[in-house]
Amino acid sequence: MNFQEMIRSLEGYWAEQGCVLMQPYHTELAAGTMNPATFLRCLGPSPWKTAYVEPVIRPLDGRYGENPYRFQHYFQYQVILKPAPEDVLDRYFASLEAIGIDLQRHDIRLVEDDWEQATLGAWGLGWEVWCDGMEITQWTYFQQLGGFDVELVPAEMTYGLERLGMFLQGKSSAFELEWAPGVTWGDVYRESEREWSAYNFELAPVETLSRRFGEAEEECRQLVERRLPLPAYDQVLKCSHMLNLLDARGALSVTERAAYVGRVRTLAREVARLYLEQEGDGDAAG
């Protein structure tokens, strides 16, 4: 099963489970969780089921395309079931069968892993799902988002698509993954890894980035005042990405970084509060 077939199988399976198949978001995200289809939709009292591929951007993890396990850009498959149905784990395990994992032959394990994302004021309890010792999914019952308790507890399943693909195809390098017949993951992305690593680590302009961070922060505040949580949230995402770039450039000490994280968290909280207010009014946008 090549990479795109694997994605199609997941799409097919979760569509049958009643998920809205979304498309990736239009700005840089460090995790599928940050997509408003997860972060905002998981707030408030409305049920929601979605599944989508999310390209995640983590500048610090780039290795110039030289390391077969590390990339500054890779793919997650994100599934949200809100509220989590009672048989949610069984549904998840069935998705593994849908991509050809024989649950009898392999050793599937749920190993405690409590998830927290400081920039979003979010946390939950769950597991790393291991398949023969390999972490293939981050599995979380959200408890708080943007500092607010969730009303309906969602289950979040985040599949690491490269790892899963390497497992299914028996490859020891992501670059060797067959994406489509005759085309590898490396054919598609190796050069991109090299160029972006150079940008992230060497060229991204530190002063411009911190200025842009401030501008996005300010714009977010103004949009919150104008009661537009969705555009305001995009500015939170931009701040978060600026922060990650500054981090990759080695421009932040531990305490400085903590201060930036605190600023993003404050914004995320404001946006979440506004979104919840509007949800409560019954006119939630998006």
Place this chain on the structure above:
Amino acid sequence: MATLLVEIGCEELPARACREAEAQLPMLVERELGARPDRVFVGPRRIAAVLLDVAERTPDEWVKGPPEQLAEKAAAGFAKRHGVEVEALVAREGFLGFERPGRPLAEALPEKADAIVRGFAFSKSMRWDDSGLRFSRPVRWTLVKLDGETVVGASSFGHRFAEGAVEIPVAGEYEERLRSARVEPDAEERRRQIVSGLDAIGGWSDPAGVLEEVVYLVESVTVLEGRFDERFLQLPERVVVTAMQSHQRYFPLGGNRFAFVANGGDPDTVRAGNEGVLAGRLDDASFTFERDVASGIERLAERLGGITFFAGAGSFADKSERLRDLVAKLGGGEASLEAARLAKADQASELVREFPDLEGHIGAEYARLAGYPEAVCAAVDEQYLPDSAGGPLPQTEAGKVLAAADKLDTLSVSFSLGHRPTGSRDPYGSRRAAIGLCRLALEGGLVIPRELMPEDVREFVEERLEGLVDVPVEYVRAARASAAPDLASVGRLAQTLYAERETASFGGVYTAYERADRLAGRAADEAAEQLDHSLLREDAERALAEGLAAVSVDGDVRKALESGAKLAPLVERFFDEVLVMDEDPAVRANRLRLLLDVRDTLGRLGDFSQIPR
């Protein structure tokens, strides 16, 4: 009498939650059912108790109501709340109430089982639906059987993937039914199976102690052995061990072999998968390691100027400079000076970013590869020791000096930036560093001059001595106020003072100190700047001044006490014969000075006012 089973079925519980459940379940069962369970079974998917001989009726119960004298106001409400007639209430020992007759246990069990489920208190808990229940992970079934009667639920469940629902015909067959459904419910038995499987392979180790977690990571034990490519043996051994243990919960077997515990699956498939995962992790580590080695420790050290130690405290290059300075002041030799220069180089390495717990060790390995003398490498390796209150100390002299310098610097810098630990918050590990310094002095025999510490740091560090020197705290407090020049001598002084507390010389010094302090201490403002011998009029005061000049309190503490004790009769005579508060202010000020000099000279042996008589 009957056999009772209560089983709580969960989604996979963390190991810590399993241990918490194991500790709490007997008390919860006793609270609800009046007896402790005979068997407790805890694993990742279930918490269960079996009671072998329970009464099939609950005991009669006296339900206590309001005091008799409040009958008019409160009786009706109490009766209504409990669904009885007011007339049925009787008085007992001054209170109204009624006898609730026992009922069949089966009838009471649903609410009792529910109370047990709700009674657990996990250190981390969650909610997953709108039931309001909080638990470590979602509870998905409850099964209560009284002998053959199913009181709550329907069935249990076997191995998650290999088996489905499991019928438990009678409570007493719980264990064996689960075993035939590929679940070993007894944690002790799982531990035994894991250890015997590891023993059968032989040569296993578990330096990080993952066994306790693995016992609760599986319901069905299969111990397997795997291997990795020998080329990864070029990596520092602790990197390999950390990758195996912290990341994968494997047990190193030495060389390129490891053991692990699976919960099921086809052994060859599972082994191949796990070997692949470890190879991936080691390959990743090798990639990083080779890049670091290609740079070399010298080039890594050169990059330290660009890495912040912490905000306001300069870069790691600045830290290295300060370390060299401190090492010199601690009397460190060539090896420790060189080690100080290289100590932080691994902060610039990529491998430490991946394996932060191995800082220091990785630097030492890189220093070895660069051909530095072993004394230098060992010191770099040991710089963070002791890393816990009871952890081992550095073994080498250079290691001790560097470890002390590192702690002195971290404490001084974090205190100067206002990062004192508060309550349970200690983000810079100040307490651990302070205890480490004390232990390096007391147990490691390192001379750590007190003057190397700013006053607030010194106070903080020496407060830790109170818990480490095995004498009543008053003696440590007394010794802390002495002129002892270094940390270890403060500790030794406290011990000597305590050992000598019953001797005549201690008593003499104590009395002289105390009398001088009691009178002059409060009037210190009025004392003269310096003793003026020309103002000494009385024989007794001249005798005291001469005696004081002859006292030597430095050096051996016992001799110092003997010497100081000679002042006791002179102080006594002084108070008998001399009126301190003379009319002439100059004379008065001079006499106060004399007494303060007595106190301060003896005070070099400690603040005796700290020690209760």
